[in-house]
Amino acid sequence: MARYLGPNCRVSRRLGTDVRLSRLSNLSAKCNLEAQPGMHPKKARRTDHGNQLCEKQKFRFMYGVLEKQFRKYYAEAARRKGATGEILFQLLECRLDNVVYRLGFGSTRAESRQLVRHKAILVNGKIVNIPSYSVKAGDEIEVREKSKTQVRVSDSLRLAEGTGFPEWVEVDVSKFKGTFKRVPDRSELPAELNEQLVVELYAK
Numbered sequence: 001m002a003r004y005l006g007p008n009c010r011v012s013r014r015l016g017t018d019v020r021l022s023r024l025s026n027l028s029a030k031c032n033l034e035a036q037p038g039m040h041p042k043k044a045r046r047t048d049h050g051n052q053l054c055e056k057q058k059f060r061f062m063y064g065v066l067e068k069q070f071r072k073y074y075a076e077a078a079r080r081k082g083a084t085g086e087i088l089f090q091l092l093e094c095r096l097d098n099v100v101y102r103l104g105f106g107s108t109r110a111e112s113r114q115l116v117r118h119k120a121i122l123v124n125g126k127i128v129n130i131p132s133y134s135v136k137a138g139d140e141i142e143v144r145e146k147s148k149t150q151v152r153v154s155d156s157l158r159l160a161e162g163t164g165f166p167e168w169v170e171v172d173v174s175k176f177k178g179t180f181k182r183v184p185d186r187s188e189l190p191a192e193l194n195e196q197l198v199v200e201l202y203a204k
Contacts, residue, residue: 052201055194062193063092064109069132074202085195086186093184096123096141097131102169103178104160105143105153120147135180142177 046054060070077088092098097106097113100121106112113131115121121128122142123135135141143153157173165171167188171178 049201052197055197056201058193059088059092059195059198062109063095063098064113064131065092071202074198078202083186085199088198089186089189089193089195090183091134093189094134094136094180095131096121096128096133096135099135099141099169099180102166103141103171104157104165104173105141105176105178107152107156107159111152111156115143115147115153118147120144120150120153137180137182139180140177141180142175148176 056070060067065073073091074084074088077084077091080087093102097109097116100106100112100115101109105121106115116131116133117129119127119129120143122144123133124140127144147153153176157171157176161171161173165178166184168180168182168184169178170181
């Protein structure tokens, strides 16, 4: 599956936020997120369209989806009843690679995606290697037995346990197993992301 493989630091500076969100290292400490990309930066005032486009890019890079796939998520969100922006947010949160990240099995969403692609994750006892697989409330997600010995998994899980897990998941650290209890409410999702700007962008 195609995905972005370029430098995270450059993208984070351009968007003004840490798109990698790693538990094992602080990207903000390595990158000056206030600096603009380029040798001679110019702080130009963004237009409304520029702000909308920037917000869409934040969503795309944070959740690791390409433009075509992101448009499909938006179309699905617009088709359903309710607030389109909130539903879009929830659809992205229900991706298997994101849920694996929320459960603490991967230190980043990219690493969590790799665990899924390498068949290290079980959903309700069955191997699922599709990162975009939509997890449902009540689904049990666990690390495959032979993958539990991976140091990166245990390190990430240990750090996640220290910082705390989201309210919408339940994790048994000793068994490398968790349950997706429910779809999160908007109030429980990152406040620094503004989904309304994305809705305004695609509504044009």
